[in-house]
Amino acid sequence: MTDGLPRLRPAAAGDVPRLAAMVAAHARSGDVLPRSAESIRAGLDDWWVVEAGGEVIACGSLWVYGPHLAEVRSLIVDAPARGQGWGRAIVEALVDAARRRGIRRVFTLTRAAGLFERTGFHPTDKAVFPEKIWKDCQQCPLHDACDEIALTRDVLTDADAAATDAVADEAIEAHAVPLEGRPIAGLALSPSPVARAARGGSIARPHRR
């Protein structure tokens, strides 16, 4: 970038050292879970950042458990950049990314519940989540005194989810090759509402300033 204005974008390989440093700084206070540089690099497609003046000033990631569930993790905005809508913009970008991937629901465990409630999340009981989620909590310094709140947001409507499933089924059939070696005729892929939204999908911007 050349103008120095903050810009929301997917993370790139060159961001990894900075992301690891941001996460490490906030993991000490238990605001986010620790993540190694290797782990960040391995899941880089699921990270979004805000860059300003050539430096990453905010970040967040999606931790995907499967087609039904993903977690918003590692949400951090540099102290001087807070209160300008960047935290919310990252959350919206992550929710949008989950929607494009056909993930039905996102959740978070946070002390910043207000931010998520303003972004369409609803508080829920931590007990509704699968046990594997709590394995990662073992790494948290506040594991025995957790003060985080669980919140969820449904990303896809039932109709969207059904359309996504139908397109996936069609894709499987369209690429199936019958015994005689010819593709099955007459199966044309039509884009789902989700796919259409993805094509025309806008990148979230801060709601203020």
Ligand SMILES: CC(C)(COP(=O)(O)OP(=O)(O)OC[C@H]1O[C@@H](n2cnc3c(N)ncnc32)[C@H](O)[C@@H]1OP(=O)(O)O)[C@@H](O)C(=O)NCCC(=O)NCCS
């Ligand atoms: C939490 C954090 C990401 C917020 O970033 P931010 O850019 O200041 O947030 P935004 O400006 O987008 O705020 C959006 C809304 O959420 C609210 N909000 C922000 N931080 C909040 C918090 N800690 N608690 C409750 N509400 C909060 C804001 O008041 C704002 O509400 P409004 O739209 O009614 O004015 C930032 O303070 C941070 O990095 N904290 C340290 C790391 C951390 O705790 N991360 C969260 C882990 S899930």
